[in-house]
Amino acid sequence: VSTITKNVLSFLILSLILSFVLLFIALFVYYNRTLDEAYLIGSPLRNGLVMRDALKGALGLLPPFILFNFITAFSIYYTLSPFQTESFAFSTVAVPSFVILLLLILLTIFSEFFFIPVLEKGCEQLRFRARMLDRAVPRAEELYAQGRFQESLEILDLYRDEDMSNENANLLYRNIRKALEEESTQYSPEETPAAEEEAPLETSYEKGKAAYESGDYFVALFYLERALSLHSGNREIQELLARTREKTASLLGSLTKTQQETRWLVQNKTRALSYLDNGQYYEAYALFSEIHDRYPQLADIRLYLERVRGELQRVDFLPPEMAENAWLPSYDHVVFFDRGGYLNAVERIIPWRGDYYFYDITRYRTGGGGAVEKWPYGKWLDGRIRLKKENSFKKVDEGEMDRYFIVPYVPPGYVALMGDRSLLMKQLSLYERIELTEDLILSGLDMDTVPRYIAREAGVFFSIYVLTLIFSGIAWSKRSIYEFPPFFKLIIFLVTVPILAFIAHHIYTAGNDMLLYLHRYVLRAFGNMSVLLFVLVIQAAVSFFATFYFLSQRSGVE
Amino acid sequence: MKFLARTTLKIILYMILFIVPITLGVALFSLVDKGTPLFNIGVRNVLGEARGLFVPSLFICYLFSTLLVVSLIDKMRVKSLFALHIPPILVGVIIGAVFALMQREEVPLPVSRGGTRVGYATILKRNALVDTEKYTFYLGTEGDTNALYVYSKEDASLAVDESVRFDREIRLDREGRRVVLQPGGGSRRSYSIPFRELVSYEGVLTHGLIRSYAEKLRQVYAKLRARWSALDRRRAGILLGMLLLSILMVTIPLSYWLNDHGWGFSGVVGIFLILGLFPYVVSPILEGINRLSRDPRLLGGYTYLLPAGVFIFLAIVLDVIVSRKGSVR
Numbered sequence: 001v002s003t004i005t006k007n008v009l010s011f012l013i014l015s016l017i018l019s020f021v022l023l024f025i026a027l028f029v030y031y032n033r034t035l036d037e038a039y040l041i042g043s044p045l046r047n048g049l050v051m052r053d054a055l056k057g058a059l060g061l062l063p064p065f066i067l068f069n070f071i072t073a074f075s076i077y078y079t080l081s082p083f084q085t086e087s088f089a090f091s092t093v094a095v096p097s098f099v100i101l102l103l104l105i106l107l108t109i110f111s112e113f114f115f116i117p118v119l120e121k122g123c124e125q126l127r128f129r130a131r132m133l134d135r136a137v138p139r140a141e142e143l144y145a146q147g148r149f150q151e152s153l154e155i156l157d158l159y160r161d162e163d164m165s166n167e168n169a170n171l172l173y174r175n176i177r178k179a180l181e182e183e184s185t186q187y188s189p190e191e192t193p194a195a196e197e198e199a200p201l202e203t204s205y206e207k208g209k210a211a212y213e214s215g216d217y218f219v220a221l222f223y224l225e226r227a228l229s230l231h232s233g234n235r236e237i238q239e240l241l242a243r244t245r246e247k248t249a250s251l252l253g254s255l256t257k258t259q260q261e262t263r264w265l266v267q268n269k270t271r272a273l274s275y276l277d278n279g280q281y282y283e284a285y286a287l288f289s290e291i292h293d294r295y296p297q298l299a300d301i302r303l304y305l306e307r308v309r310g311e312l313q314r315v316d317f318l319p320p321e322m323a324e325n326a327w328l329p330s331y332d333h334v335v336f337f338d339r340g341g342y343l344n345a346v347e348r349i350i351p352w353r354g355d356y357y358f359y360d361i362t363r364y365r366t367g368g369g370g371a372v373e374k375w376p377y378g379k380w381l382d383g384r385i386r387l388k389k390e391n392s393f394k395k396v397d398e399g400e401m402d403r404y405f406i407v408p409y410v411p412p413g414y415v416a417l418m419g420d421r422s423l424l425m426k427q428l429s430l431y432e433r434i435e436l437t438e439d440l441i442l443s444g445l446d447m448d449t450v451p452r453y454i455a456r457e458a459g460v461f462f463s464i465y466v467l468t469l470i471f472s473g474i475a476w477s478k479r480s481i482y483e484f485p486p487f488f489k490l491i492i493f494l495v496t497v498p499i500l501a502f503i504a505h506h507i508y509t510a511g512n513d514m515l516l517y518l519h520r521y522v523l524r525a526f527g528n529m530s531v532l533l534f535v536l537v538i539q540a541a542v543s544f545f546a547t548f549y550f551l552s553q554r555s556g557v558e
Numbered sequence: 559m560k561f562l563a564r565t566t567l568k569i570i571l572y573m574i575l576f577i578v579p580i581t582l583g584v585a586l587f588s589l590v591d592k593g594t595p596l597f598n599i600g601v602r603n604v605l606g607e608a609r610g611l612f613v614p615s616l617f618i619c620y621l622f623s624t625l626l627v628v629s630l631i632d633k634m635r636v637k638s639l640f641a642l643h644i645p646p647i648l649v650g651v652i653i654g655a656v657f658a659l660m661q662r663e664e665v666p667l668p669v670s671r672g673g674t675r676v677g678y679a680t681i682l683k684r685n686a687l688v689d690t691e692k693y694t695f696y697l698g699t700e701g702d703t704n705a706l707y708v709y710s711k712e713d714a715s716l717a718v719d720e721s722v723r724f725d726r727e728i729r730l731d732r733e734g735r736r737v738v739l740q741p742g743g744g745s746r747r748s749y750s751i752p753f754r755e756l757v758s759y760e761g762v763l764t765h766g767l768i769r770s771y772a773e774k775l776r777q778v779y780a781k782l783r784a785r786w787s788a789l790d791r792r793r794a795g796i797l798l799g800m801l802l803l804s805i806l807m808v809t810i811p812l813s814y815w816l817n818d819h820g821w822g823f824s825g826v827v828g829i830f831l832i833l834g835l836f837p838y839v840v841s842p843i844l845e846g847i848n849r850l851s852r853d854p855r856l857l858g859g860y861t862y863l864l865p866a867g868v869f870i871f872l873a874i875v876l877d878v879i880v881s882r883k884g885s886v887r
Contacts, residue, residue, distance in 0.1 A: 075823040333711045335687055335694040343696065345709040345716050362716040366698070366705065372716050421689060444696060446686035478630075478823045492816065496827040499834065506768060510586065511579075521601060 039134035064501035075475035113430035131329035222300035282395030356380035409439035459512025572623035800866030807873030
């Protein structure tokens with residue numbers, strides 16, 4: 001490697017690094033002064049957001065940044081004394097610079113297609129968390145005022161995980177702890193179940209036995225029935241269960257006035273248990289609920305109901321869960337089409353800890369001529385949105401699946417962002433574009449197809465290549481090796497060239513957009529010519545001339 | 559003499575080279591500015607718009623070509639800075655003569671009269687959700703059927719009409735530059751959406767920096783237009799000619815000055831500096847002149863020439879300074 005090549009590499013790379021750092025600092029200062037959304041004022045996440053925004057901004061400005069550095073190199077650096085040797089020729093600076101240019105274009109491709117979308121996603125997550133934190137303390141205060149100390153503490157902990165220095169939050173935290181301590185001391189020792197102080201019982205049999213011994217025969221019945229269903233041949237369980245059934249049968253006599261009622265209870269419980277064992281949770285829930293409503297004293301039924309509810313919450317939900325999370329920030333007014341042919345308008349979507357909650361959904365089956373239907377709640381469950389009006393679990397008939405479930409074309413994270421098209425577009429990496437474009441278009445989103453998107457982005461990469469070579473050529477032809485640039489001119493250069501690079505890049509990409517626009521006329525002339533191919537052919541021709549112009553520069557000075 | 563002829567020819571060649579991209583650029587900018595979605599209209603409409611803006615585009619092209627020639631000129635061949643004004647003036651005379659001849663033949667070029675036709679298809683995007691400030695709507699078209707769904711963000715309501723007709727359920731209010739949607743027709747609720755909210759100009763010269771510069775340029779244009787539109791045709795012609803001359807006289811020594819002292823790239827990029835600073839410098843000067851020219855006693859019947867006079871005075875001062883200080887290598 002010749003000395004000049006080494007010099008080229010060191011000057012250009014050092015200049016690129018230094019100017020990128022300067023650009024980043026300038027953008028950091030700019031965003032630090034201009035990020036003024038109310039939820040960010042005093043937020044512990046603000047600095048992280050400013051940092052990411054500045055990095056994203058700097059990467060977004062890579063094309064004019066590269067252009068500026070190359071103009072500077074060919075205009076100033078390569079005229080300095082380290083390059084004034086006898087062996088100097090234009091090719092000795094042109095070739096390494098060209099290689100660096102190609103590497104920088106690769107970096108820009110990676111940045112545009114992958115890195116910037118990742119940063120966009122990170123920024124959005126930070127913004128969401130900042131909005132959540134902004135609401136956390138007032139919500140915790142509200143819950144505290146209502147005497148819901150444990151819930152208040154849980155929300156406050158979310159805040160304190162990020163910021164331990166907020167005085168309001170700390171004061172509230174101390175008050176809640178105090179209130180919780182007072183609450184726990186109000187319980188007298190005799191009211192505390194003895195079993196809780198001992199080591200927790202591990203198996204259903206042990207729990208059942210403990211309940212039997214303490215006289216809770218219905219609780220014992222529940223656990224022993226569960227134990228027997230797991231170990232059907234176990235004699236010990238069978239015996240204890242038989243004894244428990246005897247006890248409960250005699251107790252049932254005092255609960256049920258007639259024999260018919262007793263039969264009803266026993267038959268329904270047996271059916272409900274059979275549903276439960278077969279995994280028919282909705283049917284089991286309906287029966288257990290009915291029995292529980294009639295005989296709330298039966299502890300075994302209550303326990304079965306709780307168990308069924310637990311199973312159902314894996315595939316269904318209840319509105320109280322929605323109300324609990326309604327204080328969180330949301331993505332509002334999202335409209336999209338689903339696979340069932342419905343147009344859905346959701347007033348609020350809340351993503352929280354891997355779940356997605358949908359509030360106030362308005363649906364209309366397009367082309368069906370039906371009525372607009374409103375649903376207060378929806379939750380993302382098992383690859384679709386379950387809709388709900390009532391505060392209970394109800395099995396949906398096969399024929400009504402379309403009505404009770406929304407099956408979007410895309411996962412819920414993308415659905416939530418559909419209300420802000422530009423935000424969603426910025427977050428899509430190339431891979432996501434390829435995977436999701438068709439589905440997003442079917443969802444109703446106005447976006448470029450994949451070839452059109454790549455053709456549009458190609459304008460950015462060709463802009464760097466073509467403009468850098470042409471402006472470097474002009475800079476080289478107008479250089480002076482006799483003197484360092486006069487101060488006044490240097491100032492003009494440093495002020496004007498970044499702006500020139502910026503405007504030239506925008507004009508070039510606007511020209512590329514014009515090519516995309518003209519493609520419709522090309523279709524008329526050449527039939528089914530791909531927009532990407534059309535743009536690449538034209539850009540390749542322009543690049544060829546730019547390369548030719550650059551390489552035709554002479555080594556000497558007039 | 560040979561030098562002057564070659565420089566004149568160079569300016570004309572640069573003008574031929576740049577006139578098409580500059581006119582298209584100006585047309586593009588104007589369309590975006592008017593809220594007309596470029597990607598929904600035919601190329602004939604774009605060309606119509608460009609034709610309507612030919613005169614201002616020609617002026618920009620003339621100024622740009624002149625500055626480029628001056629900033630790239632070989633200084634060793636320039637005998638006098640004053641003589642360097644002659645080629646641009648010659649080109650200006652040629653352009654003026656062509657205009658004058660065309661006007662005599664009564665074939666006037668339409669000035670600032672865009673021929674863009676704005677119809678439903680231009681403004682309303684079909685088969686895609688369109689998000690505006692207050693509403694999200696969808697106009698689905700399949701064969702002869704048009705379905706309209708409007709979601710109002712204000713009250714989270716969804717209005718549906720699956721057999722809409724244009725000019726009935728959907729109306730274009732061209733004067734108010736808005737679309738009125740009335741799903742269900744008749745006495746049902748209507749939704750009014752300004753054109754500008756319906757257009758997304760993705761990536762087409764929409765950066766804030768570029769747009770704020772355009773706004774400043776428009777302010778200067780409005781101030782100048784207010785002056786010449788109050789005059790009769792002859793006086794307006796004289797004023798415009800003088801203004802053009804004065805602008806050239808100011809910018810030529812400036813670009814020559816930047817081209818001076820060996821290191822040439824500042825000269826080239828200096829053009830952009832001059833063009834960039836142009837509206838910011840001219841605007842307050844025009845403001846001052848406006849105040850001065852309220853006194854009719856100042857220049858009698860020629861008060862309207864005051865702006866051009868001021869710029870020419872500045873140009874002469876600049877010429878003297880640059881010719882005394884500059885041209886040293």
